[in-house]
Every structure is written in structure tokens, then in C-alpha cells.
Amino acid sequence: MTRSPATPLPPPKARRRLRETAALTQTQLATRVGVTPGIVRAWESGRTTPRGRKREAYARLLKTLAEEEAARQAKQKQQEQQEQQEQQEHQKPDEKQESAPAPVPKLEPESKPEPQSDAKPAPEPEPEPRPESAPVALTPAQAFDALYAFSAPALVRQTFLLTGRREQARESVERAFQAAWERWPEVARDRDPVGWVRATAYEYALSPWQRFRPRHRHPEPPPADPGDRTLLNTLLRLPPRHRRTLVLYDGVGLDLPETAAETEASTPATANRLLHAREAVAGRLPALADPQVLHRRLTELASNERLRAAEPPAVRRGGERRARLRTRAAIAFTVALIGTTALTARTAPTHYEPPVSPGQAVRGVPHRVAPGALSDEELELRQKLRDQMQDGPERLLPRLE
Template structure:
């Protein structure tokens, strides 16, 4: 029997992935707290709770002890029953109720909301792509880190992707959909493509941070949305006005209704009804509270329903959300949105831009050093009092005595002293 098999037999048994998450939430522990206690990242804890990986060795024992149910919290408590109850069919929850006095009821309500969010995300193509990506680059990197910490007892059978390959896979799976989403957000095809390419260039520049993020696609989506909705684009002539609307009346009405919404309301509607995020995730990505995001969503739906009669005639919010999801998808697919550049070109552009900024920073520092040295070299080393400006002085009496000799007077005086006297002897002085 090998060492790894012996360690697995002696390691404590862990519950199912869903039960692991329920136990963690029952103890009011966040993923960050569990990751800090065990010594891993949030992505590792999430992969344990989704069943993609499982802890090993010392981390397995610490994780099992951390989420172990206490004597007063058996698995058959009413909170557990509520936590695993089926999700409500309404995608737009009612306003949040008053907080319950017991902490257990609060945990159960949170678990129910997150369970509904998981069920909704499982029905979208984006989350399926995220799970597939999580089993390649992100989880492979985490397994490599854990395998090195545990002494290399186990190895992953699949080939680990390099950073460039993981980035290319993320780009190939999410870039086309992000361009269509940015088009619905801005109404400008060129700006939509530019926003996605800039977001991926930033992601490649910060790839060590993005690779271990809980949702790399969400990280890039948020960066693309922020760039696309920047108000500075109004100053650019190419993006000052939106593109021509669709010719079909139904799509044209939806297009005009989206662009008439405020940017924050438009983004909330696109994330919830277009992308398929749940309300807490939509609020987090738009940097708003959950009640504020719910209010924006209802206001945006009401404004769009005024332009689309079939949307207003939907019998329930769930059917209204499904209809709006189909209409947004049809509008994005019907328009000829430009295809983004290849992933290699995006990575090369990001590296060139980083190299350019590095050289500019070095040149700026060198210029600053040169100016400082020149200033130190030419600066005075002692204090020189300023010279007062000349002023005319009056009322002073003229100077007495002999006046100053002129140039002619000085020449005559010099000649008289140097030349011998010629003339009558009576006039020549003699020495006696």
C-alpha cells in the first residue's frame, strides 16, 4: 500500500460538497475566514464546496475540524431543512424582511437565497463555461500549490495549462459574448470591441491576480463594463453618437428603451435578465446594495415594458424575466457585432503597452534626476542681498574746494613735470 493510500484511509471523512457549504454557513463562516484558517485561497475553498477538488493531508484534517457540526447543531435542525428547500420560482425577490432575532434563521435565509442563485446560474451557459474553466487553469494551479505543500504525494493526471494557454481559453470562451453585451450596454459596435480588448489587456497585465480570482470571467466583465460606460467617451468624435438602430420594429423599440435608461439601471437590467446573475451578485458587481439593485431592476423593467407590450402582458415576473432574456439575446445575436482580435494579439498589445509605460516611467525619472542635478549645480551657495534701485537725491549742497581735474588738465600737469624749463636764466630756479 502506498503512502498516499494510507494517508487517505487515515484522513477524516468529509461530507458531500453541498453539505460542506451548508455546514460552513451554519457556523456563519465566510470563505475568506475558512481559507485563512486552513491556509489556502478562496478559490480552493470554493472548489472544495463545488466538488471539483478535495483537501488532503493536514489541510483535510483542519477543514474537517473547522466545519464539523457542533453538539447543538445536528444536521436535521429546522435551519438545515430550510437551507436545502427548493428555490422560489420568482427571480425578483420581494423587499428584504425585518431581520429575525435568532442568528440561525438569518443563516437559513441566506442559505436559501444562495441556493436559489446557484440553481439559476446553473441554467446559463456562462456559468457552465466557468465551471469548465475552473477545472483547468484555476484548479490545476491550486492542486499544484497543494501538492507542493504536502510533499507531492498525489499528482494531477491532466496536463496543466500555462498562463498563456489559460488566458487564451478564457478569451475564446468569453470574449464574443462580452462584445455583444457591451454593444447592448453602449449601442456602439466599435466601442464594444474596444472595451472588451482593453479589459482583456488589463487582465493579462494582472494575470496572477485574475487567475486566482473566484470568477475570472466576472472580473473581465466588470472591467469591460466600466470602460464602456466611461463618460469620457462623449469627447471622442467616433463614439459621440450611438450606431444606427435595428430596422425591425420590435428590436428597434428594445434598443431605444435600453439606451434611454440611465447607465446604472441599464447595467443592472443587463446583468440580471441578460447575463443571468442573481440579485446579490448583480448588486455586488454594480457596487450597490441589494435593495438598491432590486429597485433599479424594477424601474428598468417598467420602463422597458412601456415600449414592449408583450413584456407588460407577462403574467408573472418569472415569465417576464425569461421573455426579456430571450429578447436581449435575440437583439445581441441579430446585430453584426465585430469579432474581437485573436488572443495572441491582445496579449501582445498588453505587453507592448506595459513596456511603453515602463519606458515612459524610466524616462520621467531620468528627466527628474537631471533637472534636480542642474538645479543643485546652478543654485547659489550663499545669501546675496539685493541691490536697491537708484534714486535721485535732492537738497544736497554742492561740494566745495578744488574740483576734479579733467583729462586735459592731467595731461598738462604731467608734461610740465617731465619737461625741462627753457627760457631766461633769471626765470630758471637754481640750487644753492
């Protein structure tokens, strides 16, 4: 049985644009699809992809919104064309003046120059340049290595602004690239692969489980410059969401809708977080009240640290090794679960046996003694009971008189 291909979906940014063009909120769209607003935010940011019936419903709704947008644009274009035609008709005079055709002058044939014996031969045409050969297609490993070499150093510096820990920033970026290598066909087709990796690295770096790692028990040395140290401490005092919004907008340079999509929040909520973060930074460092100065200082703080990134082949091998370990662990757990189930089915009883209730002492009844020799009275009573009928008197048969 063959499976039907999944319905194609537009890119995450196009999904958000279609929803905003139709003047729909994430809650309204989630209600029409039958999911929660958080799932819609994840779909529009590209973190997750809808599947199954939810994907079909979401794709149909986006297709309807796209058709409505195209109809509105066509109608608007038609109205503009009608307005232009009306303006041209008003500008034309009511009566058209017919002008006589101008006489066409007769052209005399040009005299051909006589050939000269000393004339130089015509220069030969220069050969046309050969078209450049088509670019060689990269293998998946080469494309991944190129993406890593281009974006990994900057991502490590940006993640350092979020965590204040050099090793954690490097590890977060490596884990994000390993996740991208596991889903490389999907990431390679994404319109913004760097944004996909950046969002994954930020999520891992700001995970609340990081505080339980033994590495957090030992603080790292702060920056050498006092100004950098003060700015880093100010950033780390911000809430994680405000810190991430500030780094994306004033550090990376994303605009407000892109920042909102990457942080999975609405645009007004992102603007409020950005304003609160700027107020907190300016309250402690008044010289950074200007966004341009803040952007420059964040760039300097990230550049002054000696942050390194591992080589691309090592990251790929580490991701493949981690995937193999997870696969083996899943297989071992499955085998253990099957073995436990089989052992339980083998040793379990096939019928129900009610438990024997424990003995209880009844008031007024003497304890049972061990059997011994019967007395004369007991022997006489036993013989009497044996002699008598056990089933009662014989049945009386009715007789006719």
C-alpha cells in the first residue's frame, strides 16, 4: 500500500505573513485548526512541522488564506487599471484634429565607394568567451561543513552573551549543529538554516536543567575588562526571555517580527520584553541607553573573549556517535521490555486463587485440642449416633382408605 505524499506547506515566515495579512491572531488560527496557540507559534517559527490530519487542515487553511490574498491583490490591481483608463480618457480632447500626412522625401541611392587596393583587411572577430562551467554540487557533508565554518564562531560568541560561560556556549552550538546534521535534509531546504541552528542552540543554552550540572558548581573567570564584566553581569541578571530578545534584536540585528518568530512570542510581547531589557541595562549603565552604542558594546564584549569552535568533522562524528548510542539504548530497552513481558506471561498464574484468610479467635469457643482417647461417655454417644438414621424418619406414603 503506497502512502499519499504530504501536502506541501509554505515556509515558516510565509505562514506568519499569511496569518497577519488575513488579520488573524495565533489563537484564532489555532482554534480553526484545532490545536493550541503554542503549537501555532512553533509551526510559524519553524521549530516543529505539522503531521497527519493537523498538517492537512493547516495546509488547507493556508491555501485558503493565500487564495484570498491573491484575489484581493487581483481585485486591487484591476481597480488601479480602471482608474488609470478613466484618467487617460479624461485627458484626451473631445475632438480629434486630423493632421495631413507630411510628404515623404525621396531618398537618392548612395554611391558605393570604389574599392581601394591599399585597404587593410577587416579585423577578425574576437572569439566569444566560453561560458563558465556549472557549479559543482556539494555533498551533504561538504554543505554542512561550509555552514558550520561560516556561522559557528559567531553563534558561539552570541551564546556566550546568554550564558556567560564559554564551555557551555561552545557545547550548546555543537549540540545544535549535531541536531541539524541529524535532520540535514530538512535544515538544508530551510530558508534560514543559520536561524534554525541559532534557535536550537539558544534553547539548549537557556534550558533550566543546565543549573543541575556539576559544571555550574565551579564559576568561570569573568572578563578581564571591568566594563565588559559589568555589562555581562547586567545581562545575566535579566530574565532569560528578555536576555534572549535583547541579544537577538540589539546583538544579532534581527528585526522585531523575526525576533518574535524565533522566540515564539507575539510581536507586542517581544516589543515589551525588549523595552524592559533596555530599561534594565540603561538603569545600571546609563551610557548604553542609545541602541547603537548598546549594539557596539555587545559586539565588543563577544569579540574580546577567546572563544573557539570545534572542527566540522568532529562535530559530525560526535552527532553520529550520539545517534548510535541512542539507537542502541532504545534497542536494549525494547529487548528488556519484551523479555520482562515474556517472563511475566510465563510465570503468571492462569487462574485466580483466593487467598486464605488468617485464623481469628472467636469469643466463647474453646481452642481445639489434639485428638486423644475417647472416654466411655463419648464412645456411647458415638455408637448412638451411628445406630440412628442419618436422613431422618422414613417418608410416609399416603394410602387410600
